[in-house]
Amino acid sequence: MFRLRSADGNVIELEPEHGESVMDTAVRAGVDGIVGECGGSASCGTCHVFVPEEHLARLDPPEFAEEQTLGYTAVPRTDASRLACQVPAADVDGAVLDLPERQY
Template sequence: MARITYISPAGVKTTVEAEDGSTVMQTALRNNVDGIVGECGGNALCATCHVYVDEAQFAGLGPIVDFEEELLDCTSSPRKDTSRLSCQIPVTGAVDGLIVRLPETQE
């Protein structure tokens, strides 16, 4: 299990336990974290699970694949250097302590 902290645009922190094998998006939805929509169910088709990963942790997540790269250019909130789709971040022991900030809007 890994602990993930979601920070809302207002600065409210929600830290939850995440199951290995799930994703950062699935974990948010299971724990009723406001700010993650996930309209496509985690199939990387909608970009409504956009997050900003903590800078110090971003490089450790692995590369962004082409389809995620394209979707990140279509997010409703501005893309930043640390933008990722939370449906594409698998939960493993390597993400324990992950901090993600939620954008102002997903739609």
């Protein structure tokens, strides 16, 4: 289980299925704020999220494609930025991930 918090403060709790990414879980649940236009190939940047510092250490570092895409997100990246399609939901169990104010 993890939570997504929108820019206006609304929080939704999500229960991922085995092996899902954060993006997969959010799209399946119809969460506003996660678009996932490219279907999870780390090429569109429409699933940008901010991961809490204590959970970033659990994640593998971003691969080249994710690093490149994060440079072109609608809201500037921070040290906490990741693409939800590249974040295994199991690795952020218990976390509250923040959504940017927009994805486009």
